[in-house]
Amino acid sequence: MEVVKVENVTRTYKVGNTETQALRGVSLTIENGEFTALVGPSGSGKTTLLQLIGCLDQPTSGHVTINGKDVSTLNRNQRADMRRASIGFVFQFFALIPTLTAYENIEMPLLLAGVNGTERRNRVMELLDIVDLKDHAHHRPDQLSGGQQQRVAIVRALASKPALLLADEPTANLDTPNGKVVMETMVRLNKATGVTFVFATHDPRVISYARRVVTLRDGLIADGQVTPGA
Amino acid sequence: MKQLLTMALRDLGRNRRRSLFSALALGIGLALLLLMAGVVNGEMEGALNSAITLQSGHLQVRSKTYTEDKTSLAFEDLVENPGDLAARIGQLPPVAVVTPRLFASGIAAVGDRSVGLRIVGIDPASPANDPFRKGLVGAFLAPDDREGVLIGQTLADKIALKTGDSLTLLVNTSNGDVDQQAFVIRGVFNTNTPGFDENTVLMPLAKAQAITRADNHASILFILLKDKEQTGAVAAALTSNQYDVKTWLQLNDVAVQTEQLANGFMYVLYLIVLAITATVIVNTLVMAVFERTREIGVLSAIGMRSSRIMTMFLVESGFLTIGGIVIGLVLGGLMVLWATVFGFHIGNIGATGLLISDTIHAHLTLSDTVMLTALTLIISLIASLYPATLASRMEPVEALHGGRG
Numbered sequence: 001m002e003v004v005k006v007e008n009v010t011r012t013y014k015v016g017n018t019e020t021q022a023l024r025g026v027s028l029t030i031e032n033g034e035f036t037a038l039v040g041p042s043g044s045g046k047t048t049l050l051q052l053i054g055c056l057d058q059p060t061s062g063h064v065t066i067n068g069k070d071v072s073t074l075n076r077n078q079r080a081d082m083r084r085a086s087i088g089f090v091f092q093f094f095a096l097i098p099t100l101t102a103y104e105n106i107e108m109p110l111l112l113a114g115v116n117g118t119e120r121r122n123r124v125m126e127l128l129d130i131v132d133l134k135d136h137a138h139h140r141p142d143q144l145s146g147g148q149q150q151r152v153a154i155v156r157a158l159a160s161k162p163a164l165l166l167a168d169e170p171t172a173n174l175d176t177p178n179g180k181v182v183m184e185t186m187v188r189l190n191k192a193t194g195v196t197f198v199f200a201t202h203d204p205r206v207i208s209y210a211r212r213v214v215t216l217r218d219g220l221i222a223d224g225q226v227t228p229g230a
Numbered sequence: 231m232k233q234l235l236t237m238a239l240r241d242l243g244r245n246r247r248r249s250l251f252s253a254l255a256l257g258i259g260l261a262l263l264l265l266m267a268g269v270v271n272g273e274m275e276g277a278l279n280s281a282i283t284l285q286s287g288h289l290q291v292r293s294k295t296y297t298e299d300k301t302s303l304a305f306e307d308l309v310e311n312p313g314d315l316a317a318r319i320g321q322l323p324p325v326a327v328v329t330p331r332l333f334a335s336g337i338a339a340v341g342d343r344s345v346g347l348r349i350v351g352i353d354p355a356s357p358a359n360d361p362f363r364k365g366l367v368g369a370f371l372a373p374d375d376r377e378g379v380l381i382g383q384t385l386a387d388k389i390a391l392k393t394g395d396s397l398t399l400l401v402n403t404s405n406g407d408v409d410q411q412a413f414v415i416r417g418v419f420n421t422n423t424p425g426f427d428e429n430t431v432l433m434p435l436a437k438a439q440a441i442t443r444a445d446n447h448a449s450i451l452f453i454l455l456k457d458k459e460q461t462g463a464v465a466a467a468l469t470s471n472q473y474d475v476k477t478w479l480q481l482n483d484v485a486v487q488t489e490q491l492a493n494g495f496m497y498v499l500y501l502i503v504l505a506i507t508a509t510v511i512v513n514t515l516v517m518a519v520f521e522r523t524r525e526i527g528v529l530s531a532i533g534m535r536s537s538r539i540m541t542m543f544l545v546e547s548g549f550l551t552i553g554g555i556v557i558g559l560v561l562g563g564l565m566v567l568w569a570t571v572f573g574f575h576i577g578n579i580g581a582t583g584l585l586i587s588d589t590i591h592a593h594l595t596l597s598d599t600v601m602l603t604a605l606t607l608i609i610s611l612i613a614s615l616y617p618a619t620l621a622s623r624m625e626p627v628e629a630l631h632g633g634r635g
């Protein structure tokens with residue numbers, strides 16, 4: 001079953017008098033359980049596409065459908081609700097809330113979703129265990145390494161059991177060993193939970209983890225998609 | 231919600247010094263407001279109190295044709311047999327003191343100068359004269375004293391006379407003449423109210439009646455009640471077609487109006503001070519919003535609705551405000567306490583129409599304290615709506631972008 005359907009999507013940014021066409025008509029379908037890399041040079045539109053799929057932004061034209069629901073025309077609150085219920089994000093920067101501990105960061109989406117106390121605690125500890133950070137539960141982000149922070153960010157994105165996890169260059173700020181751990185964690189979680197992963201990258205070492213690769217170039221999907229390892 | 235409180239508190243802790251200074255600014259603002267309210271209220275209350283105890287009483291009974299400013303001594307303008315009437319009024323339970331007083335205008339001739347005076351004939355036995363006894367230097371008047379007077383401290387200073395000195399007075403009489411007599415200053419009273427003490431001469435009622443040829447008449451019956459709130463009721467009970475009954479509110483309309491005017495000005499001042507402190511709060515929160523742009527984006531990305539983001543900043547501002555209010559109440563409380571106990575000495579400011587004491591003691595009422603605290607809270611929260619809205623209106627994409635790098 002398809003989780004994401006992108007149809008003829010364009011996105012034009014207007015800054016002052018200059019218009020930038022970040023996407024010029026992209027169509028793409030992502031099936032349930034995929035582990036897909038979005039690749040392409042810097043400026044090719046990867047982030048823009050992830051933001052549109054993730055209901056953070058709205059297309060200038062075209063449609064984005066998540067689990068059969070057209071999200072292109074949702075209002076602000078509906079998009080927030082959609083993100084909370086169905087989508088997890090991992091960013092290039094380690095997007096943890098600096099005032100909250102690892103535990104509290106993971107707990108946040110569960111609180112927003114209204115998950116009750118005991119269930120919440122169990123779920124957070126389970127998630128911390130998955131990424132081997134149980135001992136660091138009560139550490140603040142500045143007491144964690146970049147790799148540890150990114151692992152916390154990944155399980156936070158999975159906390160409310162979303163249909164889709166979107167990661168924008170998740171390893172770009174990590175050294176090779178840490179990047180490897182993060183990618184292996186994502187692969188493992190994709191297999192264990194069946195959650196669909198889509199990640200943007202232009203790092204060749206990372207692309208090899210993908211089961212499907214979608215290449216963007218100048219706001220369009222380039223021909224000749226390669227699917228290594230499949 | 232608990233999470234929002236935790237986050238707000240920790241966010242304030244991130245820039246402790248800035249949070250502290252903002253709360254301090256709010257606190258100092260509130261403290262100043264409390265001090266201002268206390269001082270102005272103390273002054274107004276003091277002026278009204280002086281006016282009541284020295285001049286107007288809570289109630290006056292007088293002839294229908296009596297007018298204050300003329301100090302008329304014509305019999306039809308006076309109260310006849312005031313002692314009998316006073317005795318009857320004294321029977322009313324709410325009445326604490328009732329005493330006849332006779333007013334006449336006069337002039338003191340001192341060397342080649344002359345000073346205009348208000349001569350007040352009093353019943354020396356009445357407790358209504360306690361304010362004159364309190365700061366008295368010398369002896370009080372005896373009812374049958376035919377030559378003794380008391381003068382105010384300010385007047386004594388002005389004409390350079392003291393207890394035991396002789397003073398020649400020219401007094402208007404009932405039949406339009408002027409009589410003249412040399413008196414002995416038995417004592418100098420000090421009510422700490424220069425506007426009163428500089429032109430008042432007291433003598434026994436009997437002597438005043440004799441010198442003015444007012445016979446058995448008084449200008450007014452001066453009445454003090456056990457409870458000021460009873461004024462209306464007692465006034466109603468005393469009303470007859472024979473006499474005019476005036477209340478302290480009617481008799482002190484200048485002071486009452488001045489108080490209302492002052493209260494109006496105070497509101498303007500309150501709002502100015504609060505606008506300044508609110509600016510500090512707004513500034514702090516706007517800085518916080520911009521510093522945390524990316525975090526706002528992240529929270530939004532994990533599905534936090536704008537309204538919740540807004541609440542988060544409002545809670546933060548709420549903590550800041552409560553902290554500021556606590557500081558303000560402690561600081562303001564200490565300042566008001568000082569001003570209540572020690573007061574500010576202002577001397578003779580030469581205000582006419584108002585009996586302003588030479589020392590202002592603050593008096594802060596509970597209702598003013600509650601009102602100012604609530605006003606501070608409300609204005610500060612209204613002001614923080616701006617930064618909170620700023621945060622909640624941020625587009626998640628822009629917010630995530632804004633902090634990148």
Ligand SMILES: Nc1ncnc2c1ncn2[C@@H]1O[C@H](COP(=O)(O)OP(=O)(O)O)[C@@H](O)[C@H]1O
Nearest residue numbers: 013015020022041042043044045046047048049
């Ligand atoms: N918020 C924005 N405002 C204006 N232009 C933008 C914005 N975001 C991206 N762009 C432009 O859109 C194009 C695609 O950007 P992006 O999606 O970030 O590419 P990538 O993630 O592949 O590097 C670039 O030319 C970029 O400059």
Ligand SMILES: [Mg+2]
Nearest residue numbers: 046047048168
């Ligand atoms: Mg990008």
